[in-house]
Amino acid sequence: MLKTCLAGLAAVALFAPVAQAVPKQVIITRHADRDAGNMQGLTLNPRGYVRALKYGDYILNTYGNVDVIVSTNPNGRSNILHSIRQLQTLAPLASAMTQLGHKFEFQNPYRSAEYQDLVDDVMSNAEYQDKTVLICWDYKMIPQMITAFGASADLVPKWRKKDYDSVV
Numbered sequence: 001m002l003k004t005c006l007a008g009l010a011a012v013a014l015f016a017p018v019a020q021a022v023p024k025q026v027i028i029t030r031h032a033d034r035d036a037g038n039m040q041g042l043t044l045n046p047r048g049y050v051r052a053l054k055y056g057d058y059i060l061n062t063y064g065n066v067d068v069i070v071s072t073n074p075n076g077r078s079n080i081l082h083s084i085r086q087l088q089t090l091a092p093l094a095s096a097m098t099q100l101g102h103k104f105e106f107q108n109p110y111r112s113a114e115y116q117d118l119v120d121d122v123m124s125n126a127e128y129q130d131k132t133v134l135i136c137w138d139y140k141m142i143p144q145m146i147t148a149f150g151a152s153a154d155l156v157p158k159w160r161k162k163d164y165d166s167v168v
Contacts, residue, residue: 021128026149027063029055029167030139031085044088056093059134060100062167067131069094070118071108072138082111086136093134112138119148 032055033048044052059066071086087108097104110118115137122128137145143156 021123021125022130023122023128023133024067024130025063025132026122027059027066027132027134027167028142028145029089029134029136030142031083031089031136034083034085042083042085044085048085048088052089053092055089056096058167059093060096063132063134065102065132066093066097066104066134068105068107068128068133070122070133070135071106072112072136073108073110075111083138086138090134090136112141115141115145116148119145123149 031044031048032051033045035043035045035048069090071090072083074082074084074087090106094104094106118135122133135145143158146156147153
């Protein structure tokens, strides 16, 4: 009898739905302006640094405190450095939040192409429940990421190559 009950519980656990998390809000943006002539565009240009400084104020004034900040991981396969623009874009916001005494978590475990892993993590991990999550990602992957979060494909905006202002 005990073996049957344990087997039944194991079967229920196998087919139980994945735990769901419901973040308060998920904010997605891309990095600030890239420096096409410096290190193959891996860093921000001067205009991008200015935009990043203003971006921190914009996020705080528009969305309030952010609980979790997520950036792409700049280390690619074989530890070849990829873009650090997302980190540079988020740094002034993180600094401002620290100075204001806001507590937040910073994460960058995923590479740009691993956006689905990030979406799965945010939507299934209780750590994100009722949290405001800010994601700064590669613009080429943002439409797919938005769809992976559950938005209808026809509602996903086209992200232009030179669009450094959009936030969704």
